[in-house]
Structure formats: C-alpha cells, structure tokens
Amino acid sequence: MPEFFPFIPGTETSQTARQHASDASPLLGRFRAVPRSQQRPHSASALGLLSNGGGRGSVHVGYGALIASGLGIAPDDDGDDDYEDHDGADYGHKAYRWVRRNVEDLIIAPRQTAVKRxxxxxxxxxxVLVFLPAALxxxxxAIPFPQYPLRPGDPDRNPGHDNDHQTPGHGAARVQVNFWFFLFVYYGFYNLTALMWITKVFNLYSLNWxxxxxxxxxxxTLIAVLGLAAPIPVYMxxxxxxxxxHNTAWISWTFVIMAMPVxxxxxxLMLHERHLGLRNSLSETQRIFTSSWWTSEGDSVADRNRHRRRMGLNDYNTMYYTPLPSQRGRASAMLRRRWLPASFVRFVWFCLALLVGLLAYLIGEAYAEIYLRTLPHNNLETVVYVYSWVITVxxxxxxxxxxxxxxxxxxxxxYPLSWIFKLYFMLTYQTYVRALYARLRSPSQFILLQALSSTSLIVFVPxxxxxxxxxxxxxxxxxxxSYASYQKLCIRNVFIRFIAENVSMLAFLGSILVLHFGSNQDVYPYFAFDDPEDIEDGYNFGFTFYASTITWACELVAAFLLRALIRWCFGVNASVEGKLDLAVWPELLPTSMAVMLHVLQNMLFSIIRLHFH
Structure with a gap:
C-alpha cells in the first residue's frame, strides 16, 4: 500500500509541527501526520497546478488542503525523466515509455505528476473524463452481433397475438442473436468493467479485496470465468x-459478480479475526497505552485466548468477572469495543455503501421498464416519472x-470515496434521463424538462x-x-454534475447514431425509430437527435452561467476545485473512468433486446 501518512517524531515546538499545527494534520501522541511531500525541500505551491490562476478561488479544507497547499514538486522533480526521448532509442523502448506514461501512470498505478499533467x-x-468513457x-x-431471422411461429414475430406475451418497453425482438458471442464478447466486457470499478473503489479505500x-x-480471472460459466447451464x-x-436477470447476475469482491x-477480515481485535502482539512501548500493561493480558487474539485458558475461562463469551447489575452496561460497552475494532466497523459501513450503490442501478432498471411499458405519456406523466426518479436517486x-x-x-x-459515489449517482440519474429522451414525442416535452432542469440548477445551487x-x-x-467545508462539497458537486451531464449526453448521441445506422439496429429496436404511426406524428430519429443536441447546448449554457454566478457570488472556481481534487487524489481519475464506463454500459444494456438463436 502507498505510504499516505509518514509520521515525523518530535514535539509541538518543532519547526515542522509549528508549520502544520492545524486540524487538517491530526496530532497522534508526539507524532503529527504530514504528507510525504512536505518532507522535501521544495516549496512549489499547489502542485504548480493550474497555470491559469493557480489555486486561487479554492476552498480546499482538511487533509486535501494540506496536500494541495504544500505538495512541493520542483520543476526538476516532476518525474518526467523516464519519458524523455534519447537519440538512438529503439521503437520498443519508446512504446514502453508511451504505455507507462498513458496507461500505468494514469490508470494502473496513477501518479500525481501524471494526473496533474x-x-x-x-x-x-x-x-479522459468525457470522450474516452463515452467512446468506449x-x-x-457497436460491435456487430451475429444475427439470425426469427423462426416461424415465434411469439416475438407477432407480439400481441399471445395473451401470455407482453412486449417489453425496449421493443419486440426482430432477430435472434448468437448466445456465445453475447456471453463471451458483449457480456464478458460488461462484467470485466464492473469488476474493474469495484477494484478501483477498493483502491480508494486502501484495501486489497x-x-x-x-x-x-x-x-x-476466476471470478470472471465464473461470471461467464454460470449462465451456460441456464441456457442449456x-x-x-x-x-x-430478460435483461434484469443478466443485470442481477452482474450484481452478484460485483458483490463477490465485497x-x-x-x-x-473474518478469517484474520479483524473483528476480534489486534492479531499481533503489541510492543512493550505500545502496551503502555493499553489496559494490558496492568492486567498482564496480551493484546492479540491468541494472547487473550491463552489468558482465558489460564484463568479457566473456556467459554468465549464469558467476561473476566461477573459484573454487578449497575456495571453491566459499562461492561457491555467494553466488550463491544474489544470485539468490534473501529477499522472493522468502518469496513462494514463501506460494504453497506457499496450495497446501496449496487442496488441503485437495479432500481433504475425497474424504473425504466415501468416507464417504457406504459408509453405513450403526456407532459405531466413525463415530469412525474423524471422527478420521481430524481428524488429516488x-x-x-x-x-x-x-x-x-x-x-x-x-x-x-x-472524501475520495464520497467523491466517486457522488459521480456514480449523478451519472446514474443522468443516463436514465438520456434514455428517456428517445421516447419524448413532442418539442414541448423537451422544452418543459429542460426549462425545469436549467432553472432549478441556476437558482437552487447558488x-x-x-x-x-x-x-x-x-x-x-x-x-x-464548517461553512468552508460545506461550500467545498457544493462546488465539488457542480464539477461532478458537469462531467456527468456531458459524458452521458455524448454517449447517448453516439449510441443512437451507431445503433440506428449500424448493423445492430435490429438488436436495439429501441433506437430503430421506424414505427409508421410514430413517423406520422413526427416522432423519428431526426427529431430525437436534434432535440437532444439542442438540449445539450442548453445544458452547456446553463453550466456556464452557473459557474459564472458562483464565481461572482462566492469567489470560487468549480474547474479549479475539480482539478485540485483529481491532483490531490490521483486514484480518482481511473476510478472515475471505470465508474462512468460501467454506468454508461448499464444504460445501453437495459435496452438491448435478447432473443437467442
């Protein structure tokens, strides 16, 4: 694990302590947590980050402020030496440097200097934050599916003639697709992205799962193989x-795959008895600060078990003494503290946050299916659906x-985990709204939704x-x-919303282009736009594409006005804050890319029409 908190011994009268004596650098005994780079002799401010305006307007607080204000990187210490081209360097060496610069240092093991650049x-x-996830x-x-015509008598050929068959909201099947191609190529990449996202979230938590x-x-590899092998018996x-x-069945199985790392x-942690306390004995110096110094009881689980056996206490649930009734509450609290270390409780909370996040897109799938099965809608029903989903998210x-x-x-x-989950929920909300645009049937519906969205954004956020x-x-x-911390979160959310709006709209416009004109049009009947009744009403590909493009332009204008208003009223810059966050916590960049790609895939996976050959 990277050494995030190297500790500097000394007293509070030392020069380092006086320099960093604040709530942002917590004091632990005679040690104060100081960022590693503070130990360097360099003093370039705020990563030398933001050549346009520097760090002015930033409201960074807490540990991030300490890093951003003093992450000293001198001009000759930016880590670029390994990337310099030398005369006579062969092609393989250049390719290796390119891979290291653009893959390893940005995605696999992100470096602050590479992310800053x-x-x-x-x-x-x-x-990296908008075009690359959308393009992927x-x-x-757009990968062409092997397709086969429907068999005679197939209920999907004449949906509505079978009372037991109900056409799903994403359209009736038009072709059969190859199951093995779907499983190993289409669904395999979908599962791999989901596993990458979970892994990157654990990286932010600083824990290997x-x-x-x-x-x-x-x-x-074993989990990925299991994710692909388990559906085969169901198909056979x-x-x-x-x-x-059923799309929901596949998404639910991905939910199980994503829950496996958790x-x-x-x-x-349970096998290593993390929930019981310390696994290894403390040193004599460390034991001074524990009760074991006076009770002669060891601090590790093994030491406590040996002490219990010497005292004849074989029952693992027995205390050292029988407390009086007035002491039972205090004894119970002592027992809970001993058996539930703070690190284990923190991990349980982390698992709960992951569970809520994983459930969100299952709920989104149910919302989308309900809406699509009840088409068409009037303006009021459209607003009710959108804002009920907004409230839920x-x-x-x-x-x-x-x-x-x-x-x-x-x-x-x-803070980094709260950043990435804010992006996840913001993008989850945006992707389902984008998919809704493909079923808005009049300009008035677009105008109404965009007017409500832009007005609420410009007025409510400031x-x-x-x-x-x-x-x-x-x-x-x-x-x-504090007000500074609260304001920091608000401006961060503005930056995240801007990313989510743009990547979701770009992916939506690109997907309807390649799916309407590409070879997978019949696999995605949702984007076919060839229903004769709809065409007569003016509802077609051209209307959807251009109305969505105009909506995107309105969102860009609203975002520009909002940022200008925030800078004028509060003197802070959303772009500066977002760049500082990404530079202070470089792992945010690849994690953001993984979560955006995964959520965009959810949008597309929810509307594919599966009917296997």
Missing part, C-alpha cells in the same frame, strides 16, 4: 432458458453520502451555497461541517 488542460481533461461505451455497443496467496490476476436447460431473454474481503445518494462521510471520525470518513442556507442546515442538525 492531464487535468490542468481542459482538452486533455475532457479527453459506444464502441462496445483478493487473497494474498492467490493474487489479483488469478482471483479476478430448456425449462430455464426463458430467464436468458464478500471475499469480508471473509478475509438523490435519496440514495444522500444515504450513501452520510454513510461514507467526508471527515475523519465519521462512518467511513473518506442558494444552497449561501451562508444563510448553511446556518439553517446546521440549526436543523443536517450538517455539522
């Missing part, structure tokens, strides 16, 4: 084959945000960032953060 320019930042999602759905004796490559058994035509990590987002927290001492207390709003939230007990 990418995010400080808007075109490279858009390239569009390319994935795979067994150390197996290693990551073997473990993820005629009585169960009907399950394979279950494996939980089992590893924001409630799940608020629950996950409360679980994760952003400050040390809260449930999980991880209002919630005001000090008065923060005081109301504090009075109601809805936040315990």
């Amino acid at each position: 990418v995010v400080e320019r808007w075109w490279t930042r858009w390239g 999602a569009v390319a994935w759905c 795979w067994p150390s004796n197996l290693g990551f490559p073997l473990t993820i 058994v005629p009585e169960l084959k009907f399950l394979t035509i 279950a494996i990590a939980f089992c590893i 924001h409630l799940l987002d608020a629950l996950t945000g409360w679980i994760l927290g952003v400050s040390e001492g809260e449930r999980v207390g991880s 209002l919630t960032m005001s000090m008065t709003w923060h005081r109301i939230m504090s009075f109601l007990g809805l936040t315990t953060q």
Whole structure:
C-alpha cells in the first residue's frame, strides 16, 4: 500500500509541527501526520497546478488542503525523466515509455505528476473524463452481433397475438442473436468493467479485496470465468432458458459478480479475526497505552485466548468477572469495543455503501421498464416519472453520502470515496434521463424538462451555497461541517454534475447514431425509430437527435452561467476545485473512468433486446 501518512517524531515546538499545527494534520501522541511531500525541500505551491490562476478561488479544507497547499514538486522533480526521448532509442523502448506514461501512470498505478499533467488542460481533461468513457461505451455497443431471422411461429414475430406475451418497453425482438458471442464478447466486457470499478473503489479505500496467496490476476480471472460459466447451464436447460431473454436477470447476475469482491474481503477480515481485535502482539512501548500493561493480558487474539485458558475461562463469551447489575452496561460497552475494532466497523459501513450503490442501478432498471411499458405519456406523466426518479436517486445518494462521510471520525470518513459515489449517482440519474429522451414525442416535452432542469440548477445551487442556507442546515442538525467545508462539497458537486451531464449526453448521441445506422439496429429496436404511426406524428430519429443536441447546448449554457454566478457570488472556481481534487487524489481519475464506463454500459444494456438463436 502507498505510504499516505509518514509520521515525523518530535514535539509541538518543532519547526515542522509549528508549520502544520492545524486540524487538517491530526496530532497522534508526539507524532503529527504530514504528507510525504512536505518532507522535501521544495516549496512549489499547489502542485504548480493550474497555470491559469493557480489555486486561487479554492476552498480546499482538511487533509486535501494540506496536500494541495504544500505538495512541493520542483520543476526538476516532476518525474518526467523516464519519458524523455534519447537519440538512438529503439521503437520498443519508446512504446514502453508511451504505455507507462498513458496507461500505468494514469490508470494502473496513477501518479500525481501524471494526473496533474492531464487535468490542468481542459482538452486533455475532457479527453479522459468525457470522450474516452463515452467512446468506449459506444464502441462496445457497436460491435456487430451475429444475427439470425426469427423462426416461424415465434411469439416475438407477432407480439400481441399471445395473451401470455407482453412486449417489453425496449421493443419486440426482430432477430435472434448468437448466445456465445453475447456471453463471451458483449457480456464478458460488461462484467470485466464492473469488476474493474469495484477494484478501483477498493483502491480508494486502501484495501486489497483478493487473497494474498492467490493474487489479483488469478482471483479476478476466476471470478470472471465464473461470471461467464454460470449462465451456460441456464441456457442449456430448456425449462430455464426463458430467464436468458430478460435483461434484469443478466443485470442481477452482474450484481452478484460485483458483490463477490465485497464478500471475499469480508471473509478475509473474518478469517484474520479483524473483528476480534489486534492479531499481533503489541510492543512493550505500545502496551503502555493499553489496559494490558496492568492486567498482564496480551493484546492479540491468541494472547487473550491463552489468558482465558489460564484463568479457566473456556467459554468465549464469558467476561473476566461477573459484573454487578449497575456495571453491566459499562461492561457491555467494553466488550463491544474489544470485539468490534473501529477499522472493522468502518469496513462494514463501506460494504453497506457499496450495497446501496449496487442496488441503485437495479432500481433504475425497474424504473425504466415501468416507464417504457406504459408509453405513450403526456407532459405531466413525463415530469412525474423524471422527478420521481430524481428524488429516488438523490435519496440514495444522500444515504450513501452520510454513510461514507467526508471527515475523519465519521462512518467511513473518506472524501475520495464520497467523491466517486457522488459521480456514480449523478451519472446514474443522468443516463436514465438520456434514455428517456428517445421516447419524448413532442418539442414541448423537451422544452418543459429542460426549462425545469436549467432553472432549478441556476437558482437552487447558488442558494444552497449561501451562508444563510448553511446556518439553517446546521440549526436543523443536517450538517455539522464548517461553512468552508460545506461550500467545498457544493462546488465539488457542480464539477461532478458537469462531467456527468456531458459524458452521458455524448454517449447517448453516439449510441443512437451507431445503433440506428449500424448493423445492430435490429438488436436495439429501441433506437430503430421506424414505427409508421410514430413517423406520422413526427416522432423519428431526426427529431430525437436534434432535440437532444439542442438540449445539450442548453445544458452547456446553463453550466456556464452557473459557474459564472458562483464565481461572482462566492469567489470560487468549480474547474479549479475539480482539478485540485483529481491532483490531490490521483486514484480518482481511473476510478472515475471505470465508474462512468460501467454506468454508461448499464444504460445501453437495459435496452438491448435478447432473443437467442
């Protein structure tokens, strides 16, 4: 694991302590947590980050402020020496340097200098955070499927003639597709992206979920093979084959695959008895600060078991003494503290946050299916559907945000995790709204939804960032953060929303282009736009594409006005804050790319029409 918190011994009168004596660098005994780079002699401010305006306008607080304000990287210490071209260097060496610079240092093991170089320019930042995830999602759905005509008498050939058959909202099947191609190519890449996202989230948590004796490559390969092998018997058994035509069944199986790393990590902690306390004995110096110094009881699980056997206490649930009734509450609290270390409780909260996140897109799939099965809708029904989904996503987002927290001492207390889950929920909301655009049948529906969205964004967001709003939230007990910390989260959410809006709309426009004109048109009847009745009403591909493009332009204008308003009213810059976050926590960049690709795939997977040959 990377050494995030090297500790500097000394007293509070030392120069280093005086320099960093703040709540952002917690004091632990005679040790204060100081970022590693603070130990360097360099003093370039804020990563030398943001050549346009530097770090002005930033409201970074907490540990991130400490890093951003003093992550000293001198001009000759930016790690670029390995990338310099030398005369006579062969092609293989150049290719290796290119891979290291663009793959290893940005995705596999991201470095702050490499991430800083990418995010400080808007075109490279858009390239990795918007265009690349959207392009990968569009390319994935554009891979040509082997297709076969429907058999005579197939109920999907004449949907509605069979009382037991109901055409799903994404359209009746037009062709049969090859099961093995779908399983190993289309679904295989979908599962692999989901596993990458879970792994990157664990990286942010600084925990390896795979067994150390197996290693990551073997473990993820075994899970991937299981994810592809388990559906085969279901497909081969005629009585169960009907399950394979339901998108929700495949998405539910992916939910199980994504939950496996969480279950494996939980089992590893249980096997290592992390839930019982320390596994290894403490040193004599460390024991000074524990009760074992006076009780002669060891601090590890094995030491406590030996002490129990010497005392004749073989029952694992027996205390050292029988407490009086007045002491039972205190003894129970002592027992809970001993048997549930803070690190284990923190991991349980982390698992709960992952569970809520995984359930979100299952709920989204159900929402989309209900809406599509009840088409067509009038303006009021469209607004009710969209904003009921908005409320649902924001409630799940608020629950996950409360679980994760952003400050040390809260449930999980991880700002990077709260950042990535905010992106996940924001993008989940946006993708299902984009899919809805393909079924809006009049300009008035587009205008109504966009007017509500842009107006609420421009008016409500600055209002919630005001000090008065923060005081109301504090009075109601809805936040315990300082105003600077609260404002930081608000401006961060603006940056995340901007990313989610653009990547989701770009993927939506690209997907309807390649699916309407490409070879997979019959596999995605949702984007066919060839119903004669709809064409007569003016509902066609041209209307959907151009109305969506205009909507995107309106969103860009609204985002520009919102940023200008925030900068004028509060003196902070959303782009600066987003770039600082990505540079301070470089693991956010590949994790964001993984989560965006996965959520965009969910949007497309939910509307594919599966009917296997």
